[in-house]
Each structure stands twice: as structure tokens, then as C-alpha cells.
Amino acid sequence: MRFIINSFLTVIIFFSINLHAADSGWLTEKNNSHAAVRLLSSAPINGHIELLLDIKLAQGWKTYWRSPGEGGIAPEIKWQSPVEASQWFWPTPHRFDVAGISTQGYSGDVSLPIELKVSESLKSLAGVLTLSTCSNVCVLTDYPFELDLTQSAPADFAWLFNQAKGTVPAEKGLVEQATVGFTGNQLVINLNKTNELSWQQPELFIDYPEGTALSVPKINSSAQTLTAIIDVTDDWGDSAPDLSGETLSFVVVDHGVSQQIKQQITPHGGNVTQINTSTSSLAAIPLWQMVAFALLGGLILNLMPCVLPVLAMKLGSILYVPQGQQQTIRRQFLLSSSGILASFWLLALFMTLLRAGQQVIGWGIQFQNPWFIGFMVLVTALFSANLLGLFEINLGSKTNTRLATLGGQGNAGHFWQGVFATLLATPCSAPFLGTAVAFALAAPIAELWLIFTALGIGMSLPWLLIAAFPAVARLLPKPGRWMNILRAVLGAMMLISCLWLISLMSAHIGYIYSLIIAIILLLVLLIFIAKHYGYRVAAMTFLLFSLLAAGFAWSTYSDNSATNRSLVRDSINWQPLTQAAIDQALSANKRVFVDVTADWCVTCKANKYNVLLRDDVQQALSAPDVVALRGDWTKPSAEINQFLQQRGQVAVPFNQIYGTAIKEGKILSTLLDREELLSVLNQASTLNQVSTANQAQGAEK
Secondary structure, X not given: OHHXXXXXXXXXXXXXXXXXXXXXXXXXXOOEEEXXXXXXXXXXXXOEEEEEXXXXXXXXXXXXXXXEEOOOOOOEXXXXXXXXEEEEOOOOOEEEEEOOEEEEEEEOEEEEXXXXXXXXXXXXXXXXXXXXXXXXXXXXXXXXXXXXXXOOOOOOHHHHHHHHHOXXXXXXXXXXXXXXXXXXXXXXXXXXXXXXXOOOOOEEEEOOOOOEEEOOOXXXXXXXXXXXXXXXXXXXXXXXXXXXXXXXXXXXXXXOEEEEEEEEEEEOOOOOOOOOHHHHOHHHOOHHHHHHHHHHHHHHXXXXXXXXXXXXXXXXXXXHOOOOOHHHHHHHHHHHHHHHHHHHHHXXXXXXXXXXXXXXXXXXXXXXXXXXXXXXXXXXHHHHHHHOOOOOOOOOHHHHHHHHHOOOOOHHHHXXXXXXXXXXXXXXXXXXXXXXXHHHHHOOHHHHHXXXXXXXXXXXXXXXXXXXOHHHHHHOOOXXXXXXXXXXXXXHHHHHHHHHHHHHOHHHHOHXXXXXXXXXXXXXXXXXXXXXXXXXXXXXXXXXXXXXHHHHHHHHHHHHOOOOOOOOOOOOOOEEXXXXXXXXXXXXXXXXXXXXXXXXXXXXXXXXXXXXXXXXXXXXHOOOOEEEEEEEOOOOOHHHHHHHHHOOOOOXXXXXXXXXXXXXXXXXXXXXXXXXXXXXXXXXXXXXXXXXXXXXXXHHO
């Protein structure tokens, strides 16, 4: 009996020693009662050791991932034993945002698997674990430990180790294709899912490249496509180091599945692939509703000052159709509608190619290109000369016969009128248009083409209406001399559009050269008018052209001068638009008004003269607690691209108001409304809200 008892005790002591030898037990420190750690190890096999670090945290406390984020320190072991190499495996982390600081780490219980390479003769494993734990305060704690490697591992060690490795992100299974681009101040990550399921609630956890600070990823996902944009600075908040050619490591998580990805960073020349996270809310809007927005936005484009000259010219063409030939009117307007639709398809193709080439995309960005503006100047000049009767377009003998029959209106001419109307519409941003385009540019390619098709149909609706009911021609008076007067008026309207386009060239070639081009154009037209109509008409035209030239010189100089002169003086102290300026103003409890504009944006000009230059708006935006910030998108700007994309915008004008009561910012309507602007500006301040509430209570008493 004694033998049995002694044998039993020997076995217990043996296993107790064995368990203790490969298990550090739960280690605590008196200066940190909120955390406990334990280390378990396997016996060395061919110089290879598996080590498991268990961390147990009290409620409300956290520790950090391998890349902590904006603050914190990752767990670290300083080896006192000769460890040749170590590899840590990190479970999928969580994000913690506290007081504007974002960190990546763990809460509750977490187990970190570690693999070591050591000498086969190593008998014990010793070191000091340094663990940072945080709640309202942060505590840095050292845990010395020593494990006896001569003993066997705990019985359930293999199960515990494999269970911990099961929480580590896999190398594949979630993402099929990944690209990472660097724009100079942003990382742009594009991910395509491996299956047909759409992204649900994706998250990204980024390993900070050395010497950088990263913002929280701004994620836009639609169907199987995900785009994330991360702002990059150096450790001090200044310009980011060049990350091109480096490898970015990150974890993507969606619906409980995670994947570890390492991808080389490629340069994108300062261009961003897609719009940003604000459009994630657009993805929740049903597709049919976006199609309706596109139809309505395209319809409203016809009322924009960009398109009105072409629409007026098109309506005037009815006058040259002999009475009773309704079929001719129907054919002409159907051709123009097809030109509009074809143009929107070309725009869709243009946007598709830009997305494939990872270039910046947006509505009207072609007007940032001086060559495109020059082409439009040439086209509008030719249209002006044609309307003024200075020449007829020759398109072959058969077409010339039809031109003569129909007053210069051939089939090709009607088609190109639709194309021309669409090109002139792109610098205008109508209500509903920006929402539909923003959705389209972030959506899958098929939906992008659907939205742009709906935009084309929407813009074609007035033209299609006349094609469906050509009897509208009967409402017009009979042909007479007044038709020549109308044609001259339409020619003058087109000439004004031409001069406006020349004024846009001043941002690229300078004010003087733009003025010289405008004067040369007017002189050439004047010479042809004198030759075609005689010197008396030329003298009257000279007076008109002199007024146009003076107006062009004044408006161009006004937009490019430092004083920014205008009919109504702009007394607002505009500051350059930056995210840092917004943050600084908000930290000082000030309100912020953001205005992103461009010289080529006609809607921006309408907002300026109809709203922003009004006395009460000027006074409100000049208040001591209001900071007015303006961004200029006339020419390509990576900073403005970034700012707009972060807010899900692809077009200007863009206006937004921030304040202590609206820290996320309130985006105003495309066409500014004076009452809305003043109301939101007043609501942006908590002090104003308190004052308003007190006034209301006083009125009730």
C-alpha cells in the first residue's frame, strides 16, 4: 500500500514539475492589477520552439497589435537566452478610437503564438516581457520569466497553440486581387473579393511604414470592389516620405473572415483612383433611385447657362424647316439626342479608362486641360462664325445640297450639335447630378455605364419631346427678316461662350496672352463681317465687339487679380483650404465655411454672384468666429482631389459648413440657397443654438 501511495505521489510531483517547467503560470505585477500574462512552451525540436503568450486584461483595458497606430507600444520580449530568431503571429486586432486618437489592438483575453529558433542545446528560456496596457491611463509593465526546456510541454499545449494560430489572419481566401498606390500624400488600396458575395462591413488594419503616420482608412466598398484611402504624413505631421517601391503589410477583415496581405507600393503620380468613404452611404441608396437622380440631373442640365445657347440654337433650327415637314423636325432632334447619348457613352468610356489607369476622375475635369479648352474655343468660334453667316460647313456634294435646302442643317450637323451641347454641359453641376455621378464613379463598371446612359437620356428629354411632338413648329411665327436677327443673336450668344472659354485659358497661359487671343479672334470676325456684309455693318459690329472685349478684359483681370475685384466687392477674408485649417478652426471653437470652386465652373459663378456676394452672407462669413476657406480646382490639384474624394464628391461647386455643433460638417446643396447657408451657419455654433433656445424660452414667457 505504501508503495502505491509513494508511486502516486511521485507521478503527481513529476507532472507538477513538468507543468511548472513549461508553464510560467499567471504572472502579475503589483503596479498593474489590470493585466496578467502566462507563457507556455514546447520542448525544442531541431532547434525549433513553439511559445504561447497568453494575456488576460480587466474590463475596459486594452493592449496593442504589432502596429499600435497613433499611440501605444506593441508587446515585446527582450531575450536573456540566446535566441537566434523569433516570429510573432498576431491575431486579427480591433480598432479603438479615443479622444481623436486611433489605435489597433486587443481587449479581454488574447493569445499570441510565437515561433523561436534556438540552439538545440538550450536548456532554459528566459526573458522579460514588456506589455503596454491602457484604459484612461497607460501602464508599461515588465514581466520576467524563465521556462525549463528540459521538461515536456503541457498536455494540451498543441491544442492551445493551434487554437491561437487559428485566430491569425490567413494568407488567402478573402481577396483575389490587391493593388496599393502612393500619391505623394495618400496610400490608395484597391481590393477585389474572391467570391460573388459583396463586401459587408470591411475593416483594414495597416502596418505603419517606418517614419510615417497614417490616418484611419476611409473605405468605400461596392459589390466585390473595395477602395481605401489613407492619408500619410511623417512622424511629425509634415510631408510624407516617398513610399514608392516599399511593401505595405495590412490585414483586411470582413464578416468574421480576415486575410493578411503584403503588396508592393506603386507610384501614381499624385492621382487617386476613386472617390472616398463618404460615398459608402451612396452605396446604400437603391440603384433605381440613382437612375432616377441621373435622369433628373440630366434634365436639369438643359436649364444651365452652359447648355442654353445650344438649345436655343437647336430650337431656332426649326425655323429653317419648310412648313408641314414634321418628319424632318423629328429626324433632326432624334439625331441631336443620339449625339447627346453618344457623348455620355464617350464620357463613360473616358471614366472607365481613367479608373483602369488609376487616374483621378471627376465631373468636368477635362476643363482643367488647356488643350481641351483650346479645342472648345475653336469649335465655339466656328459655330459663332457659322451662325453669323460668315461661312457654311462643307461636308461633300450631297450634304451641301441638303445644307442649302435646309439652311445649313445637315444630318451630321444635328448629331454634332448634341455632342457639342454635352461638352458645354460638363462644367455645369446641376442638382442630383453630383450624387448620381459620385455613385457611378465608385460603382462597378456596368452600373457606371447605366448611370451615364440615364444622364444622357435625361438631358435628351426636351429634345426627344420635340421629336415626339414636332407640331411645336406651328407655334413659331412665319419665316421672315426676324429669323436673320435671331440667328445673329444666337451667334452673339455663342461668341460670348467662346470668349468665356478663352478666359479660362488665362489660368494656364496668363492674362495677357488670353487677351491677345480674344482680340485676334474678334478682329478676324470683324474682317469677315466687313467683307461679307459691308463696312456699315462692320462699324456697328465693331462697337459691339469693343464692349465684348472690354467685358472680357475686365472679367478675366478680375478673376486673376490679387484684389479679386467684382461688381460687388468680396470683403470675406478667404484662406487656403486645408484639412489642417479646418481642424485648427474647430479646436478654437470657430465655425468654418468651405468653398471649392473653379474658373470653368459656371454653377460656381452663379453661386458667387447670387449668394456669396450678398450683403448678409458677406457679413455672416466675415464674423470673428467664422473661418472662410476656399479651394481652387481650376487646374489639377492633388490636395483638392483628396479633399473632395474624402467627402464623396466628384464635382464643383462644393460647399460645407463646420462648427462645434456640426463637427462632421454639413454639405450644402449644389445651387446655393442664401437662407439655407445662413441657417446652417447659425446652427453650426453651440453658442448660437443656446442663444436661439433662450430667445425662444423668453418668447414663451
